[in-house]
Amino acid sequence: xxxxxxxxxxxxxxxxxxxxxxxxxxxxxxxxxxxxxxxxxxxxxxxxxxxxxxxxxxxxxxxxxxxxxxxxxxxxxxxxxxxxxxxxxxxxxxxxxxxxxxxxxxxxxxxxxxxxxxxxxxxxxxxxxxxxxxxxxxxxxxxxxxxxxxxxxxxxxxxxxxxxxxxxxxxxxxxxxxxxxxxxxxxxxxxxxxxxxxxxxxxxxxxxxxxxxxxxxxxxxxxxxxxxxxxxxxxxxxxxxx
Amino acid sequence: xxxxxxxxxxxxxxxxxxxxxxxxxxxxxxxxxxxxxxxxxxxxxxxxxxxxxxxxxxxxxxxxxxxxxxxxxxxxxxxxxxxxxxxxxxxxxxxxxxxxxxxxxxxxxxxxxxxxxxxxxxxxxxxxxxxxxxxxxxxxxxxxxxxxxxxxxxxxxxxxxxxxxxxxxxxxxxxxxxxxxxxxxxxxxxxxxxxxxxxxxxxxxxxxxxxxxxxxxxxxxxxxxxxxxxxxxxxxxxxxxx
DNA sequence: CACCTTATGACAACACCGTTGACCTGTTAA
DNA sequence: TTAACAGGTCAACGGTGTTGTCATAAGGTG
Numbered sequence: 001x002x003x004x005x006x007x008x009x010x011x012x013x014x015x016x017x018x019x020x021x022x023x024x025x026x027x028x029x030x031x032x033x034x035x036x037x038x039x040x041x042x043x044x045x046x047x048x049x050x051x052x053x054x055x056x057x058x059x060x061x062x063x064x065x066x067x068x069x070x071x072x073x074x075x076x077x078x079x080x081x082x083x084x085x086x087x088x089x090x091x092x093x094x095x096x097x098x099x100x101x102x103x104x105x106x107x108x109x110x111x112x113x114x115x116x117x118x119x120x121x122x123x124x125x126x127x128x129x130x131x132x133x134x135x136x137x138x139x140x141x142x143x144x145x146x147x148x149x150x151x152x153x154x155x156x157x158x159x160x161x162x163x164x165x166x167x168x169x170x171x172x173x174x175x176x177x178x179x180x181x182x183x184x185x186x187x188x189x190x191x192x193x194x195x196x197x198x199x200x201x202x203x204x205x206x207x208x209x210x211x212x213x214x215x216x217x218x219x220x221x222x223x224x225x226x227x228x229x230x231x232x233x234x235x236x237x238x239x240x241x242x
Numbered sequence: 243x244x245x246x247x248x249x250x251x252x253x254x255x256x257x258x259x260x261x262x263x264x265x266x267x268x269x270x271x272x273x274x275x276x277x278x279x280x281x282x283x284x285x286x287x288x289x290x291x292x293x294x295x296x297x298x299x300x301x302x303x304x305x306x307x308x309x310x311x312x313x314x315x316x317x318x319x320x321x322x323x324x325x326x327x328x329x330x331x332x333x334x335x336x337x338x339x340x341x342x343x344x345x346x347x348x349x350x351x352x353x354x355x356x357x358x359x360x361x362x363x364x365x366x367x368x369x370x371x372x373x374x375x376x377x378x379x380x381x382x383x384x385x386x387x388x389x390x391x392x393x394x395x396x397x398x399x400x401x402x403x404x405x406x407x408x409x410x411x412x413x414x415x416x417x418x419x420x421x422x423x424x425x426x427x428x429x430x431x432x433x434x435x436x437x438x439x440x441x442x443x444x445x446x447x448x449x450x451x452x453x454x455x456x457x458x459x460x461x462x463x464x465x466x467x468x469x470x471x472x473x474x475x476x477x478x479x480x481x482x483x484x
Numbered sequence: 485c486a487c488c489t490t491a492t493g494a495c496a497a498c499a500c501c502g503t504t505g506a507c508c509t510g511t512t513a514a
Numbered sequence: 515t516t517a518a519c520a521g522g523t524c525a526a527c528g529g530t531g532t533t534g535t536c537a538t539a540a541g542g543t544g
Contacts, residue, residue, distance in 0.1 A: 004504090006520070015510055015521055023522085046502060056523050058504080067502070068418055119410035121452075123425035128438070131430070135440035149447035154460040161403035168361035168406075183365035188373070196370070198377035205391035210363075218396040224470060225463035246533085248491070257492055257539060265493085288531060298494050300533075309531070 005065050019054035025063050028053065029073050033113060036074075041112040041171065072124065075117030080126035082106035083133070092141035093223050099134065100159045100219045107163030111171040118164035131156075142234060151226055158222060162215040184210050247307050261296035267305050270295065271315050275352065278316075283354040283413040316352065317359035321368040324348035330375070334383035335465050341376065342401045342461045349405030353413035360406035373398075384476060393468055400464060404457040426452050 008025055016022050031053050035043050046067060050057035064070040082102050088095045107114035121127070134156060138148040169177070184207050193200040256264050263269075273295050277285050288309060292299035306312040324344050330337045349356035363369070376398060380390040411419070426449050435442040 059522050062521055119407050121422040121425050123429040132438045132441050139440055145444045146447050149444050149451045150459055153451050153456040157456045158460055161407040165361050165403040180363040183363050187365040196374045198381055199374050202377060202387045202391050205388050209391045209395050214395040214399045217392055218400050221464055221467035225467040301493050304492055
């Protein structure tokens with residue numbers, strides 16, 4: 001059955017479920033995100049979602065072709081929330097920095113959804129808007145098209161990848177997370193100087209540093225390198241004007 | 243039943259299965275990796291693995307507490323393989339570049355194991371060895387301890403994060419992956435100039451660039467920035483010698 | 485050699501999962 | 515007023531991870 005899903009625009013009959021709930025794409029996505037936030041990634045199944053909504057699980061297939069399409073809708077909503085409050089200042093470096101930090105924070109706000117969706121291309125409205133915006137910042141800064149795309153790609157993947165990595169860690173069961181923190185104190189900090197000189201010498205820093213996300217550091221290094229590259233390109237451009 | 247798994251050292255009775263196979267932790271991990279390599283991510287289930295081994299699925303629970311523990315065993319083997327062939331040249335930048343690319347390639351070689359293990363700290367032998375090695379490269383290059391740790395953290399997280407991101411994409415069902423490729427051609431490449439000027443102007447580059455991993459770009463930017471930072475630190479160090 | 489213990493494999497069952505074809509019914513447009 | 519049909523429901527299929535129970539061959543002991 002491939003024509004089960006009716007495009008949102010064409011929906012007109014809002015028939016309530018047995019339990020009196022009127023379904024909609026928005027309500028389903030909202031409920032899914034609530035489930036994720038409350039009970040973790042494994043709580044998101046078609047059946048559970050149906051139960052949470054007060055509808056038969058199969059009713060969801062009138063709104064999403066399959067679970068993957070639902071996941072993409074969740075991802076896009078996440079992007080939308082991140083983008084909604086962002087305002088460009090005109091300084092490309094500050095703008096990208098702000099955007100990156102917002103994406104990262106947005107991922108951490110919904111770790112389970114971020115883990116499941118960070119590596120997907122949705123092709124949906126918010127995502128398109130985000131691409132357009134970020135590309136605009138880079139082209140406005142003076143990056144030539146090919147370079148703007150390269151830098152954009154690395155920038156957005158870096159934000160998504162770190163967001164997912166840190167989200168996955170956040171979403172870990174409490175016991176596992178504490179066990180990992182203990183490893184740095186109990187294992188690494190106690191390695192002797194003769195077998196592990198470098199770890200031994202820096203143990204103090206490792207214990208402190210490894211607790212936090214390294215994304216801010218990675219982001220700043222990224223922006224520095226991008227700025228250097230822009231300066232280089234501009235210099236060449238000036239030497240050989242079109 | 244929590245004491246189902248007998249520690250490998252205590253195993254003595256090697257009773258063959260009905261089909262004449264003698265099980266072992268190594269054989270199971272090997273077979274799992276072969277299965278993954280041959281038939282993709284979705285081919286790895288306890289039942290399939292049992293079938294491939296010529297044993298009842300439940301027999302695997304004598305060797306691994308659950309599928310997660312099996313996956314960590316696979317991941318550990320993966321780390322070992324990645325590190326085993328790496329040799330430092332003495333040029334810190336080339337060495338880090340090589341290490342990063344190897345980690346990334348290693349992740350892509352076993353995508354689903356990478357996805358599930360990238361955000362974990364194991365504290366096991368291979369991991370410790372990797373930390374010691376990478377820290378040694380950075381300190382050898384002249385980074386002061388605190389800075390070496392900062393850079394190390396960002397470097398390793400970046401490699402892991404991109405490895406996981408690209409792995410997750412690789413591990414996608416074929417249909418979903420093709421759908422994503424199509425989104426760039428069918429959706430993004432066709433946006434009109436008046437509503438989405440930046441995407442429209444760079445569509446040609448986007449279609450080509452978004453197909454590949456952006457890790458090499460991100461890695462090179464990272465190394466450039468780190469080199470610049472080192473030069474800066476060294477200059478300060480020379481100006482104010484201890 | 486025979487006996488006993490027990491590690492380990494096999495079996496069957498459980499509770500889930502995503503998905504779909506067939507059916508039924510309330511909403512809506514004509 | 516009514517007929518069409520969108521959309522909710524039901525039941526089923528074939529998969530999944532996991533576990534309680536049982537059978538038996540391996541290996542130590544005498």
